[in-house]
Structure formats: C-alpha cells, structure tokens
Amino acid sequence: MASHICSFINGTQFTDVVIVGNGPSAISLSFLLSGNRPYYNGIPHSNEILTRKLEDIKNGLSIVDQDLEYLSEGLEGRTSNPVALLLDALQHPDADLGADNPSLLYWKKVENVAIPHVVLGKTKPGGSWQRMDGSMQTLSLNSWMELPTAPFREWLAKKKMSTMAANSSNRATIADVKDYYLDFVQQKELAPNFYDYHTVTSVQKVFQLKSCIDGESGEVEPCCQNVKQNHSYLWEVRGYRLVSGTDDVENGNIIREEFCFVAPCVVLANGTYDIPNKLGVEGENLPNVIHSLSDFEKVIKNNNLSSTSDSILVVGAGLSAADAILMATQKGIPVVHSFRCSSNDPSLIFRKLPAVMYPEYHTIHSYMKGNQECELYKPYAKHKVVEIMEENTVLIQALGSDTITSVNVSYTVIMIGSRSDLSFLPNEGRNLGVVPKWPIDSKHNPFDINVYSYQSNYEPGLYAMGPLVGDNFVRFGIGGALGIVNHMLARQKE
Template identity: 35%
Template sequence: MKSENPNNIVYKEVVIIGNGPSGIVLSYMLSGNVPYVTSDSHPDEMLSARLGPIVGDCLLYQDFSLLSSGLEGRSTNRVSLLMDALLHPHADMGWDLEPLVEFRKTGAKIDHIVLGKGPPGGSWHRMDPQMLTLSLGSWMALPGMPFHSSDSEEKRAYAADVAKYYVQYTDKMGLAKNFRNGVTVDSVDEVKRSYKSDNWVDKLNNEIKGTLEACMENEENRSRNVMRDGFRRNLRNSRCKCDGAKRNDKKRSISFCCDTSDFDCDRFYSSSMNEKLFRNSFTLDYNKVPSYNSAYRSPETNWIVNCSDANTGEKITYACKYLVLANGSSDSPNRLEVSKTKADPAWMLYDLGNLESRLDSYLTLDPEDVDPVLVIGAGLSAADAIMAVRGRNVPVIHVFRQRSPELSRHLQENLYPEYHKVHQMMLDPSSIHPYYTAYPEYTLTDFDADARTVILTSKEGVSKKINVSFAVILIGSRPDFAFLPKHYNLAARKHLSLDCKTNTADIDRLTYGLRGFDNLFAIGPIAGDNFVRFLPGGALAVTAELYKNRNPMRI
C-alpha cells in the first residue's frame, strides 16, 4: 500500500471499520466462504418445513423474510435469529445439535479491507484475561473453526482464550491479508453523486477557475490580466494568502489551495477549454490532492476513509464502494458529570482493566491499609469490578440508583454463580458481606481530588463523605463515531444517542443497510447483535446484499 505519493488512494470494493468478531466473520464470507443448507431437521417444525425445499442450496440467495418468520431470541434482527437457529439449533433450550448449514469456498471473492486499532478480535484484547464470558465457550466460535477453551472443565470461556482464538482464526482461515491492524480511522467522507455525472469536468473546471479568480481579486496591486500574462513569472514561489484560495464545500467534499509552487497556471488555462487535455493536466498537476486522484473520480467510489497507522505514523486513504461499520460498542464509556467546574481526578476511572492495573500498583505501596474502591453501576461490568476488587481483599463501596436491580435476569444460576452472588449482596444491603458495602439509591455528587474523598447523596438528600483509593464508573458505553460527519444521525430514535442496547442503529433488518444512506451498513453490537453467536447473521445479510447488487438477476 505504500507509494512515493503518500496521498494516493487505495481502492477497495468494501471497507470494514472494526476488526472484532463482526468484522472477522464478514471478511470470512466476503472471501468466498458461503453457507449452504444441509438439513431441514430443526426442532422448530415451521422452520423445518421452510427449509425443506432449499436443502442443498446456497443460503445467500434465499428469502430471508420468509425463512426468519416467527423466530424469536436475544436479537432484534431477523437474519441473525435465522442464522443462529441454523448454526445453534435450540441453543437457548440447552440443546447441543449439529448445525444445519455448512460453509463452502464456492462464492465470489469481494475485494475488502478490515481496519482495526489493535489485533483481530477488537475489544476482547482489552478485557481482563481471566474474566469468563457470558456465552458458553462453543458459542464464541466463528464459522469453519471450532473454539476450544484452555480449561476443558469450564463451560464458559476465558477472555484470554477468546482473544487468542480470533487472532488464530484470521490466520488459519487465510484472512490476514485482508486486515490492516493498528490503524485509527480519522474521518469518513461521502462522495456525492454530483461529481460522478457526465459533466463533472465542467463543474470541476468552474470550481477551480472561480478559486483562481478569487485569488486575483484579493491580491494587492495586481489586475486580472496578470493571470494570463505574468502569473507564472511573478507568483511561482509564493503561496496565495487570500481567503478564497482555500475552499471547503461540505456538499462536495472538495479542498483546493492555489499553491503556485505546485500549480502551472499557463498549462491550466491552455488546456481547460479542452476536456481531454484538461484531464491530463488535472492528473499531473493535482496528484498531491487525494480527492482528485482516479479512485476518487471513479463511479465505483462512494466513500473516502482516511486513516492513521499508529505504529508508523503513515496516513492511509481508502476509496470504496461500500462502507461497513463494525466498530463495536465499548470505545466510549459513558461518563458521569459530577462537577461542571472540576475535572475528573486521576483516581477516577472508567474501565475495569485500568482499575486492575492501577490498583495492583497501588497495593505494592501499602498493601495493609487501603481505602475502599468506589464502584458505580448496576450492570455486569460493575459486578466484574466488584469481584476483581474483593478478590484482592480490598473493600468495595457499591453505589447504584435502583433499590432492586435486575442484574441476573437472563443468567442461569448454575452457570453464573458469581453474578448471582453479587446480585444477592445488592438486594440485601443491610447484611454484612466481607469487603462489600452497598449504597442503593445513592449518587456521587462531589469529590475532593487531593484528599481522595467522595460525597455520596441518597435520593432523600442524606450525604456521606468517604475516603476511597479509586473510583470506577461503569454505567455503560457507546460506540465512537467521531470519524463520521457530525450531522450523521445513525440512531433509530433520532432524539437520543445511539447505544447498543436500547437505541441501536437504524438499519433495515433484512439487509443491515442504514436507513437514509446509500451503500452504508452496520453490523454487530451497534446493530443490536450483542452476542457472538448472532454475528454471522449480520455478515450473511450484508454479503447477500452485495451479491444482489453485483448480479440482481441471480436473486
């Protein structure tokens, strides 16, 4: 991908932002691995009847609306429920049945790149390695390669094993060549159709001519005929200082500056009246401007993705026809605004991994007399933090807003005893539990950064001042869409922020295309699929839509 011109654009038909399991399984299917229905022996008799006529056929070309009719489960997406029913028949009933589909490398290979900040696996590499998954270990597997836990006696999987599995998967499945890891997406721009029309040359010609005229109007003591008679002689080594020299049209995403050390005005005017000559001059003179290279001008380009390589500092730009958002849900933790005038102190944290490393360092200084750790939140992440802190024999102060939280609503006690133990402590705050004190219906209202103290206030207005060693706030997280244009609103309920549980991306449930956008898709947690076992459904839907667009007569 490296070239002498760092601003050259690399064209890919599909760019996938996010290299977690969502991006990995989509890469697997885009690499030509497609599912075929092998059996109709499903416990759901209605689904079994619908599968009967298509046994032996490729699933990509089937009617997802018909096949998924009536299916229910822990996803709101019908194709995800369908794919889960075929890969894990009646899994929620505790059944361990053979899949009803198999993947064969008979599909078309669609040129794509998967972009991620870290190794393949995404956020799994940032989790506590010894944390057990909520899902059973077998459900962490992606198509084509089984998952094996390092502890054969444990039905659930350790996060370290899961992270390792996804790296191995990309290697063994031959996907590594489609991944660019260690990169951050800086911005995404949509290429507007107005520049893809037949008269794009005239439009671009008028745009640049207008810019040059603005330069001349603002250049002191120069008349317009300088452009024609002496522009090169007088301005070759100078840079235009006028405001008009740099334009940024949001509708067209065009940036231009008449830096005359790179711009040949005589050649521009001699060729601008001739389309063929203009194209040649344009390519030679504007090669340093990424927006103007051939990939950008291609009618196949709908999106421009600008990235930075964290290891080399290199800037990379991709042009693509289709853009897929698979960047997960945990990039931006929800923050608690305690004070509008005081910044969060260094001991106030927002993720468990950071808490554990900081706490371990803190314990080496004075392991005998450590102030409690304040944990705020009532979800599973807060429960993980409570278990991690108590496991180090450090007291926990647990603050949550509801009197009776439903921490374990979907978790069976025999499979998740540790979470049920935390839930019992939360429900019975009056009882004495080692290293645990609950403060239900309290909130954090103030702190003293230097004294390392916090003020907790009940809903009745009663306040308590407590010394703490650390405070960790675990009240959920949101996907990071800072790279998208600010006016983009992807949420289903437009008046609320997008989150992966209550207000997911506004997608077509059969294609995963984002409503209101062309050639833009969302898969994984941001689309409402929060468990790995449902992710192949989103990948199937997107792949099927791309196949349909390539050959609409085949569907």
Template identity: 30%
Template sequence: MVYTIEFSDTDRGLKMKSEYQQETVHKEVVIIGNGPSGIALSYMLSGNLPYLTSTSHPDEMLATRLSTVGADGCLIDADLEFLASGLEGRSTNPVSLLLDALSHPCADVGMEEEPLVEFRKNGKEIDHVVLGKGLPGGSWHNMDPQILTLSLGSWMSLPGLPFNSKSSGEKRVYASSVAKYYVQYVEQMNLGKYFRNGVIVTNVQPMAEIYANGFLEHAKEDMNWVRKIEENDSINLCGNLDSKNKFKKCIISNAINYLWNRRNKKSNKCCKRPRDEQIIHEQSPDRKIREVEANCIEDESGQSETEYTDSHILCDSSNNSDFSVYCVRKLRSHDSTPVPSFFKISSCRYSEKVNWMVEAQDLDTGDITTYTCKYLVLANGCSDVPNKLNLSTGIEPDWLLYDLRTLVWCLDEKISEDPLHRMDPVLVVGAGLSAADAVIEVRGRNIPVLHAFRNKSGDLNRLLPEKMYPEYHKVHQMMRNQSSNYPLYTSYPEYTLTRLNEKKHTVVLSPKDGPPVELKVSYVIVLIGSRPDLTFLPSDADIAVKHNLPIDGKTNAVNIDKMTHKVKGYDNLYAVGTLAGDNFVRFISGGALAVVAELYKINEVNET
C-alpha cells in the same frame, strides 16, 4: 489500487515529495472495525458462503421452511426473510436469529445439537479492507483477561473454526482465550491480507454530499484543486484543459483534495483508476488489479515528458468531450489482489462506483490513507467511549478510572510495592455486570469495596441462571440485602457520586433522600456503560433509531433495515454487530450474512 504522488518545485527545478505521506486505495467494501463482526464479514466476503447440510431441525416449522431451499443448499440465494419468519431469541434481527438457529439448534433450551450449516469457499472474492485500532478481535483485547464470558465457549466461535479453550474447565471461558482465538482465526482463515490493524478512522464522507455541494463540477478558481495552467507550467499530475486553459482533475481527485484542503494540508492528488470500457474485455476470475505509481520525468529543457509501462487508459477526466487531456506521468504495473469477475471496476462517475471516502491514520507512523469504496460497513462496536458522570471536577484525578483492566493493574502495582499496606476502599459505581466484575476483582484482593448504584437491584434470574453464573448472583445478593453484613463490601443503593476531592482523596455520595456522605477512597471506578466512537461520521449524520440521541447497543441501535442491515436514509451504508443490536457473538455472523446476501443480490452474482 495504490498510487503515490510526486510534484516539482518549478522555482528550484527540484522534484520533491509531499510532506504528508498519503495514498489512496480503492476497495469495493470498507469495513470499519476489526472485532468479531468485521472478522465474520471479511470471512464471507472472501468467498466463504453458508450451505445447509440438513433440514432436520428440532423446530418443525423451521424444518419445513428449510425444505424450500434450493438443491445446492446455499443460503445466499435463499429467501432469508421467509426462512427467518417466526423465529424468536435474544436478537431483534431476523437473519441473525436464523443463522444462530442453524449453527446452535435450540441452544437456549440447553440442547447441544449438531449444526445444520457449513461454510464452503464457493463464492466470489469481494475486494475489501478491514480497519481496526488494535489486533483482530477489537475490544476483547482491552478486557480484563481473567474475566469469564457470559456466553458458553462454543458460542464464541466464528464460522469455519470451532472455539476450543484449554485454559478453563468451565463451559464459560476467559476473555484472554477469546482474544487469542480471534487473532488465530484471521491467521488460519487466511484473512490477514484484508486487515489493516493499528489504524484509526478519522473521517468519512459520502460522495453524494460532496457532489451536492458543488465541489466536483463547478469548483472555484481560488480553491486548490483547480489551477490555471500557464504555457510554461510543469504539471506533475494528470488533468484536462478546456478552451479557457483551466486545469481540472477527475471528480475523485477533486473530492479527496477538497477534504485535505479543509484540514489545511497540502493536496495534489489524481485518481488513477482504469476506465470500465478499457478493461471490460479482461474481466475474469484471474484478472489482476494493477498498482499504479504516478511519477513525473522532466527533460533537460525543463519540459515534462510522458513514459508509459502500462497499456491501461486511466481515468483523468469527468468524461467530458470538451476537455483535452493534459498528462505528464509515468506508470508502473505491479501484481495485486484478484478482482471478482462480478464486480466491475469503476468509471469516473462517482455514483456508479465510489459512494464513500474514508480516511484512516496509522497510529504508529501518522501516515494517512484515503479509501474510496462503493460499500461502507460500520462494525466498530459500542465500547469505544465510556459513559461518564456529570461531575464538575475540572481535570479528573488519576485515581478516577473507567475500565476494569486499568484498575486491576493499579491495584496489583500497589500490592506489589507494599504487600502489608492496608489500602483504602475502592468505590465502584454502577449496577451492571461490569460493575459486578469490579466488585469481585477488588474483594478478591482483600480490599474493601464501596458499591454505589442509582436503582435498587432487580431480579437477575430472568437474565442469567444462577447455576451458570454463581458469581454474579452472589454480588446481586449483596446489593439487595442491606441488613446483612458481608466482608469487605458496603452497598449504597440509590446513591449518586456527586463530588470528588482530589487532594483529600475523598468522594461525596448523595442519596435519593437524606444527607450526602463523604468517604475516603483509594480509587473510584465508574462502570455505567459505554457508547461507540462515531466522530468520524459527518456532523449532521443521524443514524440512530431514536433520532438525536446517543447510539448504544442495548437501547438505541443504528436504524437499519432488519433484513439487509442497510442503514436507513443512506445509500450503500451498512451496520453489523452491537451497533445493529446484536450484543452476543453467536448472532454476529447472521448480520454478516445479511450484508453479503444483499451485496450478491445487488450485483446479481451467479455462482459457477
């Protein structure tokens, strides 16, 4: 539901719009992040549910448990905790392991069996929005397009659309192919209407916190969401007058305006949400939510008059009978998206409908949209912010980089400018697979590599079989064998980058024992992991398993209930994907299933 606000300048008798382009939209579910996790969740929220097609699983114990699923085979109604019991794999989340076991039976032992589950559009459509900075697919669009995936191409697919790569004859596929697949997936699955791409989430606030701070029922007169109405005032927003003539908006308006007031922005908003009791008789799968646009019309005498073109009674009070309604507005109805019959439109009481407020800013226009929702899902991954070394260099030089795609672009630019020029070495810092990718890319351009890493290289065979990942094993071999000479490669095990000299283009590497080394370089790329950008959460939010430590997908995920993916300690907040510890795409759909199953359970959805 969308509304716009106009308010008048009573001194000049003019009607003018706010200098800030704002709108407020209510959704049942807001998903932050449009990567694979957000896409899979949107697919299921749009009514696509998993059904068993067979119980003949190679794992006999799982097959026995699957036989207990209802006659229709729908997993939404099944006992997921029972079905997932005893399963093991590369995820710590039971439902993720379960759906993966049904989608890729015994994949970890090299078997390629047909899936035992299919998705059917038999569910209810839950109104939601997916917010993302770029194109659907998230961070896959930021990767070096020529990097091969760790997972097999078939494991990169999302429910309902197999991944078929034509760009590589290998079982692993290029990152560029995966990024294109996710864009195509959203288009072919008709999910585009749920996606708002090119926006950044700037603020998230729980309604309960605002209510507890007393900004809803006992707002002070000196704050901008409470105004005294004089007899001749022309008010262009709906509100209420008590016996003391104090202007009071509904709680949602108050909360939105409070947040805008904290940012020193003009705020004059009113919630335009239909009352539950007015629409309860209209609930059906075909019922439409109406868009409401509030405008004010003044007659020649300067008095405000009201014109209605919609019969809905709107929420403009806190359901307090002591207040009389004072409204000046014009309503216009427009068709919008269907509302699922099992989700009621909210009343004015925030606790029954609105639990979260999310502000999102358009990266192109700067316009801000405030979303109110009952359920909030964090699906924004863990690759937003690169980890950095503690270097006291002040302003970082432009030859210090943190992502491989930028390095590759810089190197190719230098080579194209002067193909015969011999470049100084590139320093790669880090011991992970991303650092190995950098080593491969730089050496592939006949540029020397200096490779510094803190710890001696471990055994890669336990993680990645050499037959499937020969390029990584080659880099690992070079990292371990100090006595051998490899072309265009020099390793510095147990060395740390401690200093940069911007003018001389040099770096200082300090060993665990011994004197430091100064080296001339062309570029430095630091690849030591990344973390999510959760700065939009309240400053006191502590949602990690290891409290007060940074969140990352490998060692410190979000503290969730493993069966429902609800964030512990918060109402109606969920986390999926790498934030929840699922670091491979093949497990992501299971997290989405856990969330959707919980929402169906909460709202007692009965399929028809």
C-alpha cells in the same frame, strides 16, 4: 469476480467493501465475504415452523442465498435483530435454554464468489479483546464467543495440549480469546484482507461528477445544480497508520503514513468501547477515579489495592460493574456498590442471562437484591453519586430523598457503559441513529438500519453491525455478516 483485494490509482486504493473495525463481527463478515457459505445439514430444530422452512430450501443453495425475512419470521430471543436470531438458532440451537446442541449448519468455501474487501483496525484482529489484560479469566467459557466453523472449546483443548498447560480449569483467559481470534484470521486465510493499526479519521461520500466547458467563458462548470440527486457516489475512507523503521525506532520517531480507500460499500463494525461514559459530577477527573475495566485491572495488577485497603466504590449495574465487583472480591478487596435502579428492575442485564451459563453474574445480582450476603460487599440501590471529594470521600444520595451518605473509598470505579468513537463520520453520525440528532448509543440510540440487510435507513451503501446495532454478544454480531452479504449479493444481481 476478481480475487484481488484492491487496486491503486494515484495513491488511492479501490475495493468493493471497507470494514471499519476488526473485532469478532468484522472477522465473521470477512469470513463470509471471502466466499465461505453456511448450508442447512438437515438436523431438525425444536422450532417446527423453522424446520419446515429449512426443509424447503433447494439443494445446493446456501443460507446466504435465502429470503432471510421469511426464514427469520417469528423468531424470538435476546436481540431485536431477526437475522441475528436466525443464524444463532442455526449455529447454537436452544442456547438460551442452556442447551449445548450441535449446529444445524455445515460450511464450505465457494469459488469465484468472494467480494474484495479490506478490514481496518486500530489493533490486531480481535478488536477490544486485544486491549484487555491477557492474564484475566473470562467469566464464563461457552460457545457464545466463537466464530463459524471454529468451536472455541476444541480450539482451547488443542492449545492446552500443545502448551502442556498444567491448569485443568475449563475457564479461558482473555489471552486465550485474543489468540483464538488471531488464529482464526490466519487459519481461514483472511489475513491479506486485514490492515492492522490503521486508524480511520474520515468516512464521507464522494460524488462521481462530470464537468462541461462554458462556451463563452471557457470555465469548467458542474453539469447540474442538484449533485446529490443526479449523481451516484462512492465512500471515501481516510486515516493513518503509524510505521517505524530501524532508524526511527532508535531516534524515537514514528512516521505517520496516511491512507485512502474508496469503495461503494462501507461497514461500521467498530464496537462501542472507545469512549467511557461519565457521570458529570464534581471530582470525576481526580486521579483515583477510574472509568474503564482495563484501567481497574492495571490497578489490581500493580498491587495498588489489597484486603486492607479502604473499600472501592463501584458505580453502575451492568456487566462491566459486575466484572469489577468480581475482580475485587476475588482479591479480598471490599466493595461499596451504588446503582440508580432497583435491584429488581426488569431491564437489568442479569435477568437476560441464563443462570446455568453465567453463575457469577447471578451471584452478583443476588448480592444486589440482598438475597445472598457477602462480607466484602455492600449495595446502595436507587442511589446516585453527588460528589467525589479530594480526600477520597464520595457523597451518594438516595433517589427521591435528601439523605446523603458519605463513603470513604480507595478508588471510585465508574462502570456506566461506553460509546463508539464516531468522530470520523460527518456530525459524528448523529443523523444516523433511531433518535435523530442524538449521539449513537448501543443501548438507547443504535444505528437506524434495515434489520434484514443491516444497511442504514438514511445512507445507502453504509452498513453497521455488532454493538452499534444492539448486538452486544459475539453470537448475535455474526448474524449481521449474514444479512450484509445477503444484501450485497442481491444488489449485484440487480
């Protein structure tokens, strides 16, 4: 197959695959599309059935070339996508049990199998990680954020040695994670495929039509009435990038340059962090109301809060809410925590995380349940926000009761999740979810895909991966790359 990334015709760029988004899932997909292949190294897995299946693989064949449905059958874990469970079981055996076992895979670059592709991202490679405050520490340093063939701990150790870092902590900062993803793209020679600061505004089908001339009128007419059934199509991806020359910078002008890619396959890997969810209550747009962790980080960094400030109100019971609570209490800032569910709700994310690997999150969960006390923290389980008032007072109400509590706060931090900006899709992709006609939501309404190929069940040639299909951890998002490349190669052979 040709090694070129894309060809140009009248300003339109043609390629085989367009990836929308440039976070960890997209990076891992580019890695596999570039010809990198995983192979079983012969080390037994604790799952004896999986081991027997792996031992039956013919010599010289990679995992990409296997029947993924067969290999992943019966696997269980923290995602509902079996191929993600398969690759995770091979890369991080028994990780959910707290084990740090060696990988069962070795990787090598295979010549002449690369699939031409481009990766379009709004930022530098790394996606939403690049928009976070680099000085903040990650809550846990572990292998769950790493990409294939690049152990994060080893990379971090080399970085600390090269920078003569005095900090002996084994914790990584967000800046470390940003640099890790950037370095991966450079070291694995993926950079030519990455188009940074490219914003996608439209993804739509373009049909390959033939026209004919009417014998009497001489007018050009379409060859048939039912275009969608009788003609093949490609995907057209349009958008813009902002460019600035020397003169433009001096004048304060930025040039908006439009682009257009056409490809038989499009992969949506743009995450779910674009648009914060809102409560829809009165006062939610007041200045002291925050809807994103990055904005809350800025408030703390600018010293707008201190231990003498009024409490902040944190709303929500997920990881972002826990992050905000940890950030506040570490600075001595008092927290009032309101959440709608019971503190013992089995669906809480804290129950799905190993305590050994995420002790901070389990500490917050212990606070929520009242099993452990903290003088800076006060929980209000089974409560909802009724109104946010201008004088920095918030009214919260116990569910199933008329009891309303008034809380004086300095800031209200609403951490109830976010969703992807899919405005570039027809009808914002509402026809592509598990629940038709409803907005795509990673938790309640992910993309409806074939769980082995990650291809849309409604639109052939359109794929989704990562949080859009419920794979919210990097370790699981990588599995989408395996499923997608496996399916694309099968299509080529048909």
